[in-house]
Each structure stands twice: as structure tokens, then as C-alpha cells.
Amino acid sequence: MGEGEVTEKGVGGEKKTVWVPKEAGWVEGSGLSYSSINAHSLDAGKDGLDLREWHEKSWISYLDCLDEKEADRFELPHRGGAY
Structure with missing residues (x-):
């Protein structure tokens, strides 16, 4: 996981303490950043x-x-994974 910070955000009309990624270094849509x-x-x-x-x-x-034999994939979970 990248660097982040804990901050207060409005969630559903109330203030909540949440973890968010730091904006510095976050490049939306680049494939280099993820959450x-x-x-x-x-x-x-x-x-x-x-x-x-x-x-x-x-x-x-x-x-x-679980097996650490296959590459990451998008279609289906691996053996023992959740869908």
C-alpha cells in the first residue's frame, strides 16, 4: 500500500475519520497508482x-x-479466493 494519511471526511452526512492516499504521487488512470x-x-x-x-x-x-503460481487476473478468483 502506498503512503496515506488519516483525515476527517464527510461521509453520508456525518464526519468520519478515514484513511486516504496522499495526493502527492497519486496519478489517476496511469496504472502506477492503485487503492x-x-x-x-x-x-x-x-x-x-x-x-x-x-x-x-x-x-x-x-x-x-494461496498457491502463488498464477499471475494476477480480472476474470475469476483463483482457487480458494472469493468472488
Whole structure:
């Protein structure tokens, strides 16, 4: 994970303390910067949050952390991975 900072942000009409990547060094769309999110920790039922869309647009990359034999991929999780 890259460098980040903890700050206060307005989330859903209330102030929350959140981690955000530092703007310095973050290059949107360059392929050099990314944010890693554990999708299992996201709150269900949020407006605009549809993990099917993320998968269909290849915004989710699956990592082979169990066997460590295959390259990262976008199509399907690796053995033992979550979809």
C-alpha cells in the first residue's frame, strides 16, 4: 500500500475519520497508482455500490495468494479466493 494519511471526511452526512492516499504521487488512470479495498468489509446496500459493475469493468483484480503460481487476473478468483 502506498503512503496515506488519516483525515476527517464527510461521509453520508456525518464526519468520519478515514484513511486516504496522499495526493502527492497519486496519478489517476496511469496504472502506477492503485487503492486496495477488502470488498468483504464494505457495508451492503449503499447507493451506487455494485460489485458486479466493478467486476464487469475489470476494476477488480484477483490475486493468487494461496498457491502463488498464477499471475494476477480480472476474470475469476483463483482457487480458494472469493468472488
